[in-house]
Amino acid sequence: MVKIIDCDVHPYVPSVKDLYNYMDPAVVKKFEIAGLEISMGTDTVVTRNPSGGTIRKDAKSREGKPAGSYPEDVTEDYLNKYPIEATILNDLSACWMVSQSGTYLSLKLASAYNDYFIAKWLDYDERFKYAMIVSPWDPYSSVDEIKRVGKEKGIVAVQIPVTRILVGSRLLWPIYQAAYEMNLPIYFHIATNDEYHILGLKSESYFEHHVNFPAVQEVNVASLVLSGVLEKFPNIKFVFAEYGFGTMVPFLWRFDKDWRGCRIETPWVKMPPSEYVKRNIRFTTQPLPEPKNIKLLAELMMEIEDSLLFSSDYPHWDNDMPDMSLQFLPEKSRIKIFYENAKSTFRL
Amino acid sequence: MNSMEDWHKIGSVNDFEYNKIKIIKIGNIEVGVIKIKDNQFRIIKNSCPHKMGPICKGTISGTFIPSDPGEFKYDFEGQILRCPWHRYEYNLLTGEIMFNDLKLRLKLYEHKIENDVIYVKID
Numbered sequence: 001m002v003k004i005i006d007c008d009v010h011p012y013v014p015s016v017k018d019l020y021n022y023m024d025p026a027v028v029k030k031f032e033i034a035g036l037e038i039s040m041g042t043d044t045v046v047t048r049n050p051s052g053g054t055i056r057k058d059a060k061s062r063e064g065k066p067a068g069s070y071p072e073d074v075t076e077d078y079l080n081k082y083p084i085e086a087t088i089l090n091d092l093s094a095c096w097m098v099s100q101s102g103t104y105l106s107l108k109l110a111s112a113y114n115d116y117f118i119a120k121w122l123d124y125d126e127r128f129k130y131a132m133i134v135s136p137w138d139p140y141s142s143v144d145e146i147k148r149v150g151k152e153k154g155i156v157a158v159q160i161p162v163t164r165i166l167v168g169s170r171l172l173w174p175i176y177q178a179a180y181e182m183n184l185p186i187y188f189h190i191a192t193n194d195e196y197h198i199l200g201l202k203s204e205s206y207f208e209h210h211v212n213f214p215a216v217q218e219v220n221v222a223s224l225v226l227s228g229v230l231e232k233f234p235n236i237k238f239v240f241a242e243y244g245f246g247t248m249v250p251f252l253w254r255f256d257k258d259w260r261g262c263r264i265e266t267p268w269v270k271m272p273p274s275e276y277v278k279r280n281i282r283f284t285t286q287p288l289p290e291p292k293n294i295k296l297l298a299e300l301m302m303e304i305e306d307s308l309l310f311s312s313d314y315p316h317w318d319n320d321m322p323d324m325s326l327q328f329l330p331e332k333s334r335i336k337i338f339y340e341n342a343k344s345t346f347r348l
Numbered sequence: 349m350n351s352m353e354d355w356h357k358i359g360s361v362n363d364f365e366y367n368k369i370k371i372i373k374i375g376n377i378e379v380g381v382i383k384i385k386d387n388q389f390r391i392i393k394n395s396c397p398h399k400m401g402p403i404c405k406g407t408i409s410g411t412f413i414p415s416d417p418g419e420f421k422y423d424f425e426g427q428i429l430r431c432p433w434h435r436y437e438y439n440l441l442t443g444e445i446m447f448n449d450l451k452l453r454l455k456l457y458e459h460k461i462e463n464d465v466i467y468v469k470i471d
Contacts, residue, residue, distance in 0.1 A: 228417025260448050261435040267412040267420060272449045 008311030168227025380404030401433030
């Protein structure tokens with residue numbers, strides 16, 4: 001197998017109590033008195049995975065905690081089984097908690113999560129890399145957070161929870177500027193349910209929620225291009241994780257066509273949108289589409305092969321394990337997607 | 349002047365207003381006659397090279413040139429013809445498409461002015 005950089009692996013903090021060492025005592029009291037615990041949107045509302053949650057039942061776990069709670073388990077159960085040089089860790093509960101909290105608590109949670117992963121995971125195995133989380137609700141404090149921990153070894157990206165604010169919004173530009181100054185890409189992962197408000201949707205099921213991930217991605221890719229972010233920050237990479245790339249190529253056909261007729265509304269979009277997307281935006285591969293005619297998928301992937309990053313989504317149910325993924329592509333493309341594209345995207 | 353390859357008289361200079369397109373039919377071909385500035389004319393085929401839309405029924409104006417995010421810079425006043433169908437813009441001086449990755453060009457007909465009379469050559 002070729003060398004691998006896995007761009008989407010999910011660790012968990014076993015309990016909110018594990019974050020207490022990284023919080024002010026008064027904030028800890030807030031959690032204790034309120035009885036707050038870590039939660040995930042998809043586990044607390046109607047969109048819970050219908051087969052009992054999103055985590056693989058076979059993935060190594062202990063003490064009744066979710067798989068992914070301990071670096072020892074992820075190392076043994078996943079890292080050591082494949083030629084993995086690096087994994088990009090991002091905790092979806094962090095994404096949920098930080099995005100769903102009020103602004104002040106959101107900031108404190110983000111800092112606690114960052115300190116926890118730096119202490120517990122990055123020191124454990126150098127293959128673990130972390131997309132530090134920041135709050136979308138106070139960009140200037142998030143800039144301070146990036147300055148505080150962004151230089152730490154093993155921090156390779158800045159994750160911003162996607163909310164009902166489109167990601168091209170100038171509200172987020174200070175975060176982009178700070179990330180740029182630290183040579184860190186921006187990382188978005190579907191997670192919060194809140195982002196569905198962009199579409200004005202309330203999903204009726206997990207199934208409906210899951211199949212519509214690409215729609216959330218499309219509105220946000222359009223936002224990045226049309227807002228001028230990619231003109232302002234031509235050297236930042238934006239990673240969309242787990243939204244799916246399968247619909248992106250036809251979306252870009254439409255996007256380019258519309259640009260030719262509507263360009264005067266956004267004259268700062270100086271190139272066809274697809275050129276910005278290919279230059280600045282990266283998409284993780286999982287969940288890989290599985291068409292009956294695999295040649296069609298291979299051709300579609302060739303259109304954006306420099307934009308694709310392999311991801312397993314371990315330890316989630318719809319994972320793509322490396323040995324079962326991308327074998328239908330030529331070796332040169334597999335090397336790019338499994339390794340080279342990520343190497344040039346993240347601060348590795 | 350019986351052959352389509354001949355020069356066709358289409359009117360005198362004063363018959364046309366600036367920046368207004370007059371559509372004229374010569375044989376089976378529709379052309380738009382435009383007085384752009386300083387008694388200069390452009391005579392174009394009434395067919396957008398993109399999807400054959402009736403481009404001479406489009407609008408003449410300037411356009412917004414590439415700028416920094418949030419800025420609007422307006423230029424080329426009176427030189428831009430915008431197709432009514434897909435809003436592609438063309439430079440009336442050159443016929444070239446503006447700020448577009450498709451390499452399209454208006455069909456411009458050769459013309460001449462003799463004693464204030466305009467002639468177009470349909471090839």
